Amino acid sequence: xxxRKVSGVARVYIRTTPFEVEKEQIxxxxxxxxxxxxxxxxxxxxxxxxxxxxxVAISDYLGIDITEVNFDKxxxxxxxDKCYFSLSHSNNVVAVGIxxxxxxxxxxxxxxxxxxSSKIITCPEEKGDLLELWSMKEAIFKASNQEDFVxxxxxxxxxxxxxxxxxxxxSEYVLSVASRNRAYKQIRWDI
Numbered sequence: 001x002x003x004r005k006v007s008g009v010a011r012v013y014i015r016t017t018p019f020e021v022e023k024e025q026i027x028x029x030x031x032x033x034x035x036x037x038x039x040x041x042x043x044x045x046x047x048x049x050x051x052x053x054x055x056v057a058i059s060d061y062l063g064i065d066i067t068e069v070n071f072d073k074x075x076x077x078x079x080x081d082k083c084y085f086s087l088s089h090s091n092n093v094v095a096v097g098i099x100x101x102x103x104x105x106x107x108x109x110x111x112x113x114x115x116x117s118s119k120i121i122t123c124p125e126e127k128g129d130l131l132e133l134w135s136m137k138e139a140i141f142k143a144s145n146q147e148d149f150v151x152x153x154x155x156x157x158x159x160x161x162x163x164x165x166x167x168x169x170x171s172e173y174v175l176s177v178a179s180r181n182r183a184y185k186q187i188r189w190d191i
Contacts, residue, residue: 010099010179013057014107016169017049017092026051028071031078046089050096054085057098075147086142093168095175103179104142106135110165110172132174136161139176 026032031051038044055066062069062082070081078087086097086105097105108131137154140161161178 010097010101010103010177011057011061012105012175012177013053013060013096013098014166014168014175015049015053015094017045017094019049019052021049021052022055027055027066030073031071046094050087050089050094053094053096054087054098057085057096058082061098077142086139088138088142090173091171093173097177097179099179101180102143103177104139104144106138106142106174106176108135108174110174129174132163132165132176135174135176136163136178139178143178143180 091109095107097103163176
């Protein structure tokens with residue numbers, strides 16, 4: 001497969017699970033072991049399918065096989081040497097963001113959440129749907145180098161983040177994408 005020049009366009013790949021996959025095993029083996037160790041079958045399958053979608057994204061975006069990428073885990077975050085990527089899963093939907101700039105992706109099925117506004121809202125200017133605000137903060141966190149996700153410490157005002165509502169298989173989802181250098185403004189959606 002020919003390598004491609006990575007453009008400034010960030011791409012977000014979204015799929016419902018299960019979907020057809022080429023190989024059973026996950027690369028690298030350390031990620032396979034991590035997925036296999038999940039005690040929840042539901043979470044194990046979500047992590048499996050989101051990593052398989054990362055395979056598709058790397059092949060499409062970079063024009064290389066996932067085995068040509070060097071992966072490492074820093075804290076709780078997986079990174080690689082060829083691009084930036086972010087993973088998210090909710091219900092039966094998985095999402096992968098990929099870019100040449102740091103990127104964070106979060107997908108959440110729309111549902112009522114209890115009033116936890118004091119843990120989410122950091123300033124009076126942050127208004128609107130709490131689930132959307134939560135999702136944006138999670139995307140900002142994933143695009144950053146922060147160690148711990150503390151929503152009250154993440155301000156969405158002035159950040160490079162977008163939030164969309166998507167209908168997928170009859171259910172409403174919130175998708176947030178954060179990217180430095182405003183790459184999110186050039187996102188190509190692949191659903």
